[in-house]
Amino acid sequence: MLHALLIINKAGGLIYNRDFTDGLAKLTSNEYLVMAGTFHGVHAITSRISPVPGSSGMELLETDTFKIFCFQTLTGVKFLLITDPSQPNADVTTRKVYELYADFVMKNPFYNPEMPIRIDLFDSNVQKLVRQTNAAG
Amino acid sequence: MSFPAYHATVPVQSSPLQSVSRASSHGRRPPILERNLVKGRSNEVSLSAYAFLFCEMLSYATKKSSGIQDMEKKLSDFGYRVGIRSLELLVFRDRPNRRDTRLLNTLSFIHTNVWKTLFGRAADSLEKGTDNEDEYMISDNEPNVTKFIAVPKDMNQLSCGAFIGGIVEAVLYGCGFPAKVSAHSTGSDQFPLRTTILMKFDKSVLLREKGFEPR
Structure with missing residues (x-):
């Protein structure tokens, strides 16, 4: 089950967040911003200070009640998927979201890079992907 | 066709096009002006x-x-x-x-x-x-x-x-x-x-x- 999607730009700012399931605690937009900023910082630390050199940074954060999958693109954009602990193959889904992002956000002339994403086509395509994934899992 | 040098699908041995196509044969296509005007699959753009x-x-x-x-x-x-x-x-x-x-x-x-x-x-x-x-x-x-x-x-x-x-x-x-x-x-x-x-x-x-x- 996919719970939510967050997209963080390369400066650590939250540019997109959507909840997909009803059972989530309602966080304020400020709390989401804090969460995104914190994750960004921790990600930077885990990629710099690592026992084994050349680390890609944190990819999975796991708790009893949820998991956060993180996929960072070469340009530094991070896609965070908050899922059920039992969710398989969430990394595949993050890559699919990346594809949608490349298509419907970056190829949209009305979008300013690094700014919050408010694009209907992207929204509807993400919803479609999530519905498919949740139905299959 | 009236312009055989430009329309030949395979460049003739003695044609000057030959050297061009050889130079660009490493996975690269010939420049657009040297391609055949007749439609082919390769005319698609990403x-x-x-x-x-x-x-x-x-x-x-x-x-x-x-x-x-x-x-x-x-x-x-x-x-x-x-x-x-x-x-x-x-x-x-x-x-x-x-x-x-x-x-x-x-x-x-x-x-x-x-x-x-x-x-x-x-x-x-x-x-x-x-x-x-x-x-x-x-x-x-x-x-x-x-x-x-x-x-x-x-x-x-x-x-x-x-x-x-x-x-x-x-x-x-x-x-x-x-x-x-x-x-x-x-x-x-x-x-x-x-x-x-x-x-x-x-x-x-x-x-x-x-x-x-x-x-």
Whole structure:
């Protein structure tokens, strides 16, 4: 089950967040911003200070009640998927979201890079992907 | 064909083209001016590359224009330049020594041939306007040109299909059917990006068309 999607730009700012399931605690937009900023910082630390050199940074954060999958693109954009602990193959889904992002956000002339994403086509395509994934899992 | 050196699919041994094709044989295609004009599979362009180009065209049009109508005019002018050139190529490829004089044939040529060449498939519908004799419409449920573009709410009158409108206008003009062409977004829930190209023909076209009809 996919719970939510967050997209963080390369400066650590939250540019997109959507909840997909009803059972989530309602966080304020400020709390989401804090969460995104914190994750960004921790990600930077885990990629710099690592026992084994050349680390890609944190990819999975796991708790009893949820998991956060993180996929960072070469340009530094991070896609965070908050899922059920039992969710398989969430990394595949993050890559699919990346594809949608490349298509419907970056190829949209009305979008300013690094700014919050408010694009209907992207929204509807993400919803479609999530519905498919949740139905299959 | 009259220009064998340019049209030969395999360059002749002694031809100067040979050295060019050898130099570029390491996975690279010959430059566009040296390729065969006859249609082949290899003439396709990446949709992403195209989408980014169109993106820049739109930003340019936004920057250079004062309002939405002005912007659509600019897009339509861009399309016009594409249309007039592709007509030339299409006529050479698909219908040498032939010219349509009837309106319907020309319209179906646009609906099928032009669309297939430019967008890889035929348009979804070709209709006659119900209110006016001189109006025809071509609709595309998901135009490639605007596939990735969501127009923001504050500009919702803008139809990026104006570019396609310009192409159609140029093709019609080149065929001798002058018309006023406009593009409209007619999105529904099923096809949010549906675009309709409305063609309003010049009086002279309809008069001539009447002349063709048997008495």
